[in-house]
Amino acid sequence: xxxxxxxxxxxxxxxxxxxxxxxxxxxxxxxxxxxxxxxxxxxxxxxxxxxxxxxxxxxxxxxxxxxxxxxxxxxxxxxxxxxxxxxxxxxxxxxxxxxxxxxxxxxxxxxxxxxxxxxxxxxxxxxxxxxxxxxxxxxxxxxxxxxxxxxxxxxxxxxxxxxxxxxxxxxxxxxxxxxxxxxxxxxxxxxxxxxxxxxxxxxxxxxxxxxxxxxxxxxxxxxxxxxxxxxxxxxxxxxxxxxxxxxxxxxxxxxxxxxxxxxxxxxxxxxxxxxxxxxxxxxxxxxxxxx
Amino acid sequence: xxxxxxxxxxxxxxxxxxxxxxxxxxxxxxxxxxxxxxxxxxxxxxxxxxxxxxxxxxxxxxxxxxxxxxxxxxxxxxxxxxxxxxxxxxxxxxxxxxxxxxxxxxxxxxxxxxxxxxxxxxxxxxxxxxxxxxxxxxxxxxxxxxxxxxxxxxxxxxxxxxxxxxxxxxxxxxxxxxxxxxxxxxxxxxxxxxxxxxxxxxxxxxxxxxxxxxxxxxxxxxxxxxxxxxxxxxxxxxxxxxxxxxxxxxxxxxxxxxxxxxxxxxxxxxxxxxxxxxxxxxxxxxxxxxxxxxxxxxxxxxxxxxxxxxxxxxxxxxxxxxxxxxxxxxxxxxxxxxxx
Numbered sequence: 001x002x003x004x005x006x007x008x009x010x011x012x013x014x015x016x017x018x019x020x021x022x023x024x025x026x027x028x029x030x031x032x033x034x035x036x037x038x039x040x041x042x043x044x045x046x047x048x049x050x051x052x053x054x055x056x057x058x059x060x061x062x063x064x065x066x067x068x069x070x071x072x073x074x075x076x077x078x079x080x081x082x083x084x085x086x087x088x089x090x091x092x093x094x095x096x097x098x099x100x101x102x103x104x105x106x107x108x109x110x111x112x113x114x115x116x117x118x119x120x121x122x123x124x125x126x127x128x129x130x131x132x133x134x135x136x137x138x139x140x141x142x143x144x145x146x147x148x149x150x151x152x153x154x155x156x157x158x159x160x161x162x163x164x165x166x167x168x169x170x171x172x173x174x175x176x177x178x179x180x181x182x183x184x185x186x187x188x189x190x191x192x193x194x195x196x197x198x199x200x201x202x203x204x205x206x207x208x209x210x211x212x213x214x215x216x217x218x219x220x221x222x223x224x225x226x227x228x229x230x231x232x233x234x235x236x237x238x239x240x241x242x243x244x245x246x247x248x249x250x251x252x253x254x255x256x257x258x259x260x261x262x263x264x265x266x267x268x269x270x271x272x273x274x275x276x277x278x279x280x281x282x283x284x285x286x287x288x289x290x291x
Numbered sequence: 292x293x294x295x296x297x298x299x300x301x302x303x304x305x306x307x308x309x310x311x312x313x314x315x316x317x318x319x320x321x322x323x324x325x326x327x328x329x330x331x332x333x334x335x336x337x338x339x340x341x342x343x344x345x346x347x348x349x350x351x352x353x354x355x356x357x358x359x360x361x362x363x364x365x366x367x368x369x370x371x372x373x374x375x376x377x378x379x380x381x382x383x384x385x386x387x388x389x390x391x392x393x394x395x396x397x398x399x400x401x402x403x404x405x406x407x408x409x410x411x412x413x414x415x416x417x418x419x420x421x422x423x424x425x426x427x428x429x430x431x432x433x434x435x436x437x438x439x440x441x442x443x444x445x446x447x448x449x450x451x452x453x454x455x456x457x458x459x460x461x462x463x464x465x466x467x468x469x470x471x472x473x474x475x476x477x478x479x480x481x482x483x484x485x486x487x488x489x490x491x492x493x494x495x496x497x498x499x500x501x502x503x504x505x506x507x508x509x510x511x512x513x514x515x516x517x518x519x520x521x522x523x524x525x526x527x528x529x530x531x532x533x534x535x536x537x538x539x540x541x542x543x544x545x546x547x548x549x550x551x552x553x554x555x556x557x558x559x560x561x562x563x564x565x566x567x568x569x570x571x572x573x574x575x576x577x578x579x580x581x582x583x584x585x586x587x588x589x590x591x592x593x594x595x596x597x598x599x600x601x602x603x604x605x606x607x608x609x610x611x612x613x614x615x616x617x618x619x620x621x622x623x624x625x626x627x628x629x630x631x
Contacts, residue, residue: 130614139323142591228592249454271434
């Protein structure tokens with residue numbers, strides 16, 4: 001596998017083939033997103049009404065101008081796919097960081113202090129979970145209005161419970177450890193005990209959850225833009241491409257395959273990274289399970 | 292007898308705790324939708340209405356009162372079974388939901404069956420091949436499957452079976468020209484009651500793709516939990532003891548292993564089926580299936596607040612009901628919880 005530049009062995013988690021696969025996929029997506037204007041053959045919003053729904057280049061009637069064909073407004077599918085990575089990755093990173101911060105904060109507070117704080121946070125999570133996530137995010141988008149920032153906000157407001165639920169039980173386990181009692185005896189403040197003693201223990205789980213959440217965020221954004229409740233129509237997003245292709249499914253089936261594959265590719269990247277991290281970072285797994 | 296008493300106790304307890312949850316959920320729904328920049332009064336009038344007419348309408352709809360009071364009025368009407376009138380469809384929301392909910396329930400229930408069958412079969416298979424090379428392949432495969440949500444599965448199945456092979460229908464609930472009996476609103480049930488087999492099979496055909504999409508998308512997580520629960524169960528002494536007693540492996544798996552491993556799987560199913568019910572929304576849109584999901588999205592596009600509130604609340608009730616049912620099942624299957 002990969003070797004470190006100085007000849008030092010790589011950290012365990014980077015040696016995992018799954019982590020490497022995930023990182024490569026995310027790197028490819030990130031390159032597409034960052035260098036979109038240089039990589040895309042056309043302007044993603046430019047309409048060519050004379051050549052609508054052209055097939056991809058390898059099919060009969062394909063046009064070299066539009067390697068993956070055009071949509072119902074004659075916009076270049078490949079360019080929209082590349083620009084769509086921007087929305088997907090922006091949402092994936094910012095929404096998962098936001099959800100992680102809120103979820104982790106409440107999880108640590110609930111698990112560490114217990115008692116009525118834990119009860120209250122537990123009830124709030126329960127109320128949140130009585131909403132199917134798709135429905136809650138749609139309703140939030142109705143209230144917030146469309147736009148990239150609101151999509152991120154809606155996903156954060158829906159998905160913080162994912163972190164809170166899982167992390168809370170982890171915090172409860174860690175809180176009973178001797179070194180935590182020792183820190184409390186030495187006179188560490190609550191804040192210091194949580195950040196110095198408990199957080200390092202929950203960090204592996206936190207990172208794993210975050211990686212999985214990025215995949216979830218990409219799906220939710222695609223769903224929202226599919227029903228037209230995400231970014232405005234002037235920004236290319238994978239979900240919008242699917243909605244457009246669904247309307248013309250007989251004339252241009254390939255237009256549907258391209259964004260489906262893009263979403264799958266991205267989500268798979270984050271999932272396999274998360275799975276690899278879980279296997280290598282989780283201290284409770286035995287050595288045999290890891291390999 | 293004792294089991295019934297415990298289950299009844301649990302049901303009562305769960306229903307009582309569900310009430311405050313629903314109250315808070317409805318208040319949240321009300322608040323979120325009240326901060327909207329749209330004016331329901333102006334929307335329900337023709338565009339050439341005067342400012343005075345809009346004001347009068349606002350008074351009539353109670354929009355001039357404080358939000359707390361508005362919520363009180365709305366809640367009071369809700370108790371009487373009246374959740375308002377759709378601005379767009381000009382129909383009672385209750386009757387709109389009443390006519391679409393059965394379709395969604397039908398879809399969700401069959402999809403849950405599909406998910407259960409696939410999840411159990413897949414989990415048993417994963418367990419069966421444990422420690423072999425096939426396991427590593429299957430394990431990788433299941434991550435691949437986990438990366439395909441019901442949203443993508445529906446499109447994928449639609450493309451393959453609907454467009455390329457043209458073997459299955461993929462729009463609506465019934466092909467044109469079929470008689471549609473209405474008794475309970477559950478099409479499969481109604482057509483069976485009236486003995487209308489052509490309609491029954493046609494409706495069933497329309498449900499194959501959406502139910503497969505929902506079921507397949509849910510099954511990998513069930514498979515993985517069942518596999519790991521079975522692995523846990525097989526660590527216990529009673530399995531070894533059963534082997535010493537000379538029981539066949541098949542009997543050990545079904546009578547001892549599965550009986551214990553099914554519980555963690557079941558508690559995951561409760562959460563997952565709640566998600567599945569939300570997932571029907573997208574599947575309905577993709578397959579133009581006339582259920583509550585399509586109603587909800589139409590309402591969102593038209594900013595039809597009464598429907599959004601009503602349908603949102605109905606989804607919550609559905610999730611709570613599913614979790615209560617699964618919890619009762621858990622209790623029936625778990626003897627440890629029965630004895631106090």
